[in-house]
Structures are given as C-alpha cells and as structure tokens.
Amino acid sequence: MAGTAVTGKRVPIDSTDIGRNTVGAETAAVAPTKRQDTDVKVAVRAVAKRFDTRSGTVTALDELTLDIPRGQFFMIVGPSGCGKTTLLRILAGLEDPTTGEVEVGTATEGRPENSMIFQGDSIFPWMTVWDNASYGLRMRGVPSGKIREVVGHYLDKTGLTAFRDSYPHQLSGGMRQRVSIARAFANDPDVLLMDEPFSALDEQNKTLLQSELLRIWDETRKTVVFITHSVDEAVTLGDRIMVMTSRPGNAKAFVEVPFERPRDVLELRHRPEYGDIVYDIWQQLRDEVERSQQAQAAAPARRGRFGLRRGGR
Amino acid sequence: MVTSEMPAEVGTKGRAQRPKRRSGGRGRDSALAVLTPVVLLLVWELLVRVDAVDARFFPAPSAIFEQMLTMMSSGELWDHTVASLRRLFIGFWLGLVPALLLGVVMGLSRSLRAAISPLVSGTYPIPKSALLPLILLIFGLGEMSKIVMVAIGVFYPVVLNTMAGVLQIQPMYYDVAKNFGARRWQVFRTVALPGAMPSIMTGVELGAGLGLILIAIAEMVGANSGLGFMIWNAWELYSVETMYVGLLVIALIGYGLALLLGQVARIVTPWQAQR
Ligand SMILES: Nc1ncnc2c1ncn2[C@@H]1O[C@H](COP(=O)(O)OP(=O)(O)O)[C@@H](O)[C@H]1O
Ligand SMILES: [Mg+2]
Numbered sequence: 261m262a263g264t265a266v267t268g269k270r271v272p273i274d275s276t277d278i279g280r281n282t283v284g285a286e287t288a289a290v291a292p293t294k295r296q297d298t299d300v301k302v303a304v305r306a307v308a309k310r311f312d313t314r315s316g317t318v319t320a321l322d323e324l325t326l327d328i329p330r331g332q333f334f335m336i337v338g339p340s341g342c343g344k345t346t347l348l349r350i351l352a353g354l355e356d357p358t359t360g361e362v363e364v365g366t367a368t369e370g371r372p373e374n375s376m377i378f379q380g381d382s383i384f385p386w387m388t389v390w391d392n393a394s395y396g397l398r399m400r401g402v403p404s405g406k407i408r409e410v411v412g413h414y415l416d417k418t419g420l421t422a423f424r425d426s427y428p429h430q431l432s433g434g435m436r437q438r439v440s441i442a443r444a445f446a447n448d449p450d451v452l453l454m455d456e457p458f459s460a461l462d463e464q465n466k467t468l469l470q471s472e473l474l475r476i477w478d479e480t481r482k483t484v485v486f487i488t489h490s491v492d493e494a495v496t497l498g499d500r501i502m503v504m505t506s507r508p509g510n511a512k513a514f515v516e517v518p519f520e521r522p523r524d525v526l527e528l529r530h531r532p533e534y535g536d537i538v539y540d541i542w543q544q545l546r547d548e549v550e551r552s553q554q555a556q557a558a559a560p561a562r563r564g565r566f567g568l569r570r571g572g573r
Numbered sequence: 574m575v576t577s578e579m580p581a582e583v584g585t586k587g588r589a590q591r592p593k594r595r596s597g598g599r600g601r602d603s604a605l606a607v608l609t610p611v612v613l614l615l616v617w618e619l620l621v622r623v624d625a626v627d628a629r630f631f632p633a634p635s636a637i638f639e640q641m642l643t644m645m646s647s648g649e650l651w652d653h654t655v656a657s658l659r660r661l662f663i664g665f666w667l668g669l670v671p672a673l674l675l676g677v678v679m680g681l682s683r684s685l686r687a688a689i690s691p692l693v694s695g696t697y698p699i700p701k702s703a704l705l706p707l708i709l710l711i712f713g714l715g716e717m718s719k720i721v722m723v724a725i726g727v728f729y730p731v732v733l734n735t736m737a738g739v740l741q742i743q744p745m746y747y748d749v750a751k752n753f754g755a756r757r758w759q760v761f762r763t764v765a766l767p768g769a770m771p772s773i774m775t776g777v778e779l780g781a782g783l784g785l786i787l788i789a790i791a792e793m794v795g796a797n798s799g800l801g802f803m804i805w806n807a808w809e810l811y812s813v814e815t816m817y818v819g820l821l822v823i824a825l826i827g828y829g830l831a832l833l834l835g836q837v838a839r840i841v842t843p844w845q846a847q848r
Pocket of ligand 2: 344345379455
C-alpha cells in the first residue's frame with residue numbers, strides 16, 4: 261500500500277495498513293501514545309494543497325502526514341492561514357489534495373462517512389431549527405419515524421426543543437451553533453469534522469457548549485477532527501493535538517492530552533498538568549505565529565504592486 | 574439540560590416584542606394612508622364646485638363615482654375588468670414559469686449563464702411597449718397577443734432577479750448540502766430555490782407591475798375589450814368620467830396585486846423578518 265503513488269485521491273483504508281503510527285513532527289511535547297489504538301480511521305499521506313491565484317501559487321498544505329485512530333478526539337491548532345480549513349475540507353471530500361492521498365476507514369453500513377460543522381454561520385436561514393437539524397437525514401431518505409426520534413433526541417440534548425419551529429434569525433449566536441452541532445450529530449456520521457465551531461462565541465457560551473459537546477460526544481465516542489485557534493480549547497477537548505506550522509502548513513508537533521473521560525471542563529483547568537500542557541503548546545506555537553505575522557507584514561508590498569487582494573478564509 | 578440559561582439567551586433577542594411594536598406603528602401608517610387620498614378628493618371636489626379647475630379635464634370625484642355606479646350596474650365595467658384580469662392572469666404564468674426555470678439554471682450553471690446572459694441582457698433595455706406592433710403582427714389581434722405582452726413584462730424582471738438571487742447565495746450553503754449528501758435536485762429544492770426566493774419575489778412584484786402597464790397599452794391598440802380599450806374608447810367618445818373610472822380600476826388592481834404578492838411573499842419566505 262505504501263508504494264501506491266496515487267495522487268489527489270481519497271481511498272478507503274486497506275485493512276492490512278492499520279496501526280502505522282505516523283508522526284511527521286520534529287518533537288512530541290508529551291509522552292507518546294498511552295493508548296494502544298490500532299484502528300486507524302483517518303490517514304493523511306503526504307497531502308499537499310496548492311491554490312493558483314492571480315498573484316501566484318499559494319501552498320496551503322505541504323506534504324502533511326498523520327494518522328487519526330478510530331474514536332479519537334483529534335485537535336488541530338495553528339496560526340490563522342496555515343491551512344487548517346483546507347485540510348478539513350480535504351478530509352470532508354469538498355476539495356481534492358494537489359498531491360498525496362487521504363484514506364478514510366470504510367463507514368459503518370448505512371452511515372455517512374463524515375459530517376462537517378463549518379466555520380461561521382452555516383445553518384440554512386430559510387429552514388426552521390427542526391428542518392436544519394434533520395437536513396442530513398432527510399437528504400438520505402431516512403424514514404420519518406426514525407428522523408423524529410433521532411432529531412428529537414439531539415434537539416433535546418442541545419436544549420433546542422422549545423425552538424424547533426424557530427428560524428435562525430430568531431436565535432442567538434450560541435443557539436445557532438447548537439443547531440449546527442445537532443445537525444451534524446443527528447446525521448450520525450462515522451467522523452465529525454468541526455471547523456472552529458465556537459470561535460465566534462463569548463467565553464461563557466463557549467465553556468457551556470464545550471461541556472455540552474463533550475457530553476453528547478461521550479454517548480457515541482465518534483472520531484472527531486476539531487480545529488481551533490484556542491490552545492485552551494484544544495487541551496480541554498482533545499485526546500491528541502496537532503500543532504501546525506505557519507503556511508505552508510505542516511505538522512510541527514503532536515501533543516497527547518492525558519486527561520481521562522468523561523471530563524469536567526471547568527475542573528480540568530484547575531489541574532497543574534493543564535497549565536503545563538497549555539504552556540508546552542504555546543511554546544510550539546509562538547515561533548509559528550511570529551513567522552506568520554512576518555509573512556503578513558511582507559504581504560502588503562506585494563499586494564500593492566499587483567493591486568490585487570486575495571480573499572482568504 | 575441547559576434550560577436554565579435559555580431564557581437569558583432568548584431574552585436578548587426579543588422574539589415576540591419586536592413585531593408587536595411594529596404593528597402599532599403599522600396601524601397609524603395605514604390610517605395616514607387612507608386619510609391623505611380622502612383629503613385630496615375632498616379638496617378636488619371643492620375646487621370643481623367653485624370652478625377653480627376645469628371640469629372638462631378634471632371632473633368632480635362625485636361625477637366619476639356616479640359614472641362608475643352606472644357602468645357597474647350595466648355590467649360594462651365588470652366585463653372589461655374581467656377581460657383584463659384574465660389576460661393578466663394567463664400572461665403572468667406564461668412569463669413566470671419559464672423565467673423561474675431559466676433564472677435558476679442560469680444562476681447555477683456558469684456555462685449556461687455565459688451562453689444565455691447576453692441574449693437576456695441585450696434585449697432587456699428594449700421598451701416592452703415598443704414590441705407591441707411586432708407582437709400584434711405575429712400573434713394577431715386575438716387574445717394571444719395581449720397575453721404575450723404581459724408574459725414578456727413578467728419574464729424579464731423575474732429571470733434577472735432569480736439569477737441574481739441564486740448567484741448571491743453563499744457558496745458555503747452548497748458545501749453544506751454536498752457534505753450532507755444532497756443530490757442535484759435536492760440542492761435545487763433546499764438551497765438554490767429558497768436562497769433565491771426573496772429576490773425572486775422582488776422580481777415577481779416588479780413583473781406584475783410591468784404586466785399591468787403592458788396590458789393597458791396593448792388593449793388600447795389591439796382589442797375591443799378590457800380596461801385599456803375602455804379608456805381609449807372613452808377618449809374617442811370624449812367621456813372623461815369613463816376615462817377616470819378606468820384609471821381608478823387599474824389603480825385598484827395594481828394596489829390589490831401588491832397586497833396579494835406581499836401576502837404571498839410572507840408565505841413563501843416565512844424566515845424573513847417581517848417587513
Ligand atoms: N479557494 C482558495 N483559493 C485560493 N487560496 C485559498 C483558497 N482557500 C484557501 N486559500 C489560502 O490557503 C491558505 C490556508 O487557508 P485556510 O485553510 O482557510 O487557513 P486556516 O483555516 O488555517 O485559517 C490561506 O493563505 C488562504 O488564503
Ligand atoms: Mg479556517
């Protein structure tokens with residue numbers, strides 16, 4: 261399998277290929293894998309992504325390699341513009357890698373491979389809370405009795421039952437994000453992809469939704485790939501954290517988070533290890549953030565010369 | 574599980590409060606809307622009575638209403654109104670359906686847009702009334718030419734607004750649809766159509782207004798029934814009151830159409846904050 265140089269492809273994982281522990285990082289800040297996960301759910305092999313823009317080619321990802329075991333809550337932190345969203349979109353199948361390949365373990369019978377919680381407001385403004393949350397199931401033609409049961413369950417879990425007939429514009433930002441979470445969980449995918457789902461929320465709402473998310477996740481323990489720019493969030497939620505380099509994005513370090521499950525979001529922050537891990541990751545990130553700032557400082561000159569502006573995400 | 578913090582979060586958005594405050598203002602607005610024309614009519618009547626304006630051009634409102642009652646009891650007014658409404662109705666659908674389909678398809682497909690867009694925007698600036706002789710030539714003096722004129726009036730605003738509506742939908746919503754497994758038809762039904770609906774309704778309102786203008790013009794030239802014909806005929810017979818009756822009925826139809834379409838808009842875009 262390792263020899264197959266298929267590029268720009270997503271292929272199902274070959275079952276003989278399980279268990280390879282790829283670490284494309286310079287350092288691992290905390291002790292290596294404590295759990296013996298042998299079942300790889302998502303494998304990223306030398307994935308590179310380049311965008312051709314009018315002002316030249318942007319390399320968003322540079323030969324990134326990583327394995328995510330089944331059931332892991334995998335976190336990605338990195339400076340903005342380092343290719344986090346791009347990676348997630350490739351995992352979701354919304355974008356193809358320029359070179360390299362992504363392998364995703366075959367989905368359980370009757371289940372979608374992945375569902376994504378998009379960065380920003382992504383619930384449909386023209387659908388009620390109920391229609392938004394049931395979207396995936398309705399598109400797949402799931403029987404209505406089953407839809408009622410599943411969607412009812414997740415609206416209950418997210419505290420949205422009373423708002424099932426409301427439209428998004430009638431909800432607060434925190435509640436809209438809950439709808440987005442309910443929509444993804446109700447779809448019951450094998451892998452959940454989340455792109456900075458809480459970054460637009462205030463601190464209280466964020467903490468609240470983090471613990472809700474963990475509670476809902478504890479029921480199913482799905483594989484999660486979760487992007488954040490908050491180191492605290494990464495340590496609070498994740499089993500393992502990938503720290504990314506600034507653009508072109510690659511893995512700088514993998515950090516194991518030793519905390520047990522289920523977790524108490526608030527209690528966790530009291531522990532001495534918590535501060536240690538956060539500090540560790542900040543050390544890793546600091547250089548990268550500085551480097552990406554330097555790159556940005558250099559950018560206006562180039563923009564001025566061509567009179568172009570690139571619309572970043 | 575999170576019910577305790579719900580009320581606080583909802584309270585900030587005030588779900589029930591806003592519409593209530595608005596409807597109070599709306600009541601006063603509609604009182605004003607009735608008052609202004611009534612006052613204007615009274616002034617007009619007064620000016621005619623004291624001979625301050627020429628009654629040959631501006632007959633007293635009372636004379637116009639009298640003429641209207643006569644025409645209503647003879648059934649004449651009713652016949653003309655029904656003839657115009659019938660053409661308006663058929664022409665409306667004849668223009669709307671292809672415009673909707675074409676607009677959505679042009680919004681979704683870049684290559685179709687490139688192919689059809691020059692045709693549509695190239696013919697759009699032609700005053701539709703200037704097409705009347707050609708339409709009469711092609712479709713004759715029968716019902717069809719009038720219906721086609723209305724259809725043309727409805728078609729352009731709807732096709733352009735539908736396309737623009739589809740184009741302004743955030744690409745993210747298509748990604749969501751794709752990620753959640755929507756097939757082509759489902760993307761059309763759950764993203765493109767509802768996403769463009771507010772813009773479509775704007776187009777429909779514009780189109781209906783244009784259709785009304787065009788039916789009046791078309792009936793003046795090529796018909797022997799309808800409100801347009803009635804007004805033109807009144808000019809030839811020098812029955813100024815009848816002309817005003819025709820104008821009044823057309824204005825009422827226009828007003829009724831706007832009300833009706835506003836109601837339809839509320840039904841087909843229930844997610845829009847009440848206007
Ligand atoms: N469709 C695109 N076209 C051109 N450049 C893109 C596109 N998508 C992303 N990029 C560029 O790729 C880089 C990584 O983007 P992204 O993955 O959104 O970063 P992040 O999510 O880490 O902030 C950015 O420099 C961005 O401008
Ligand atoms: Mg991003």
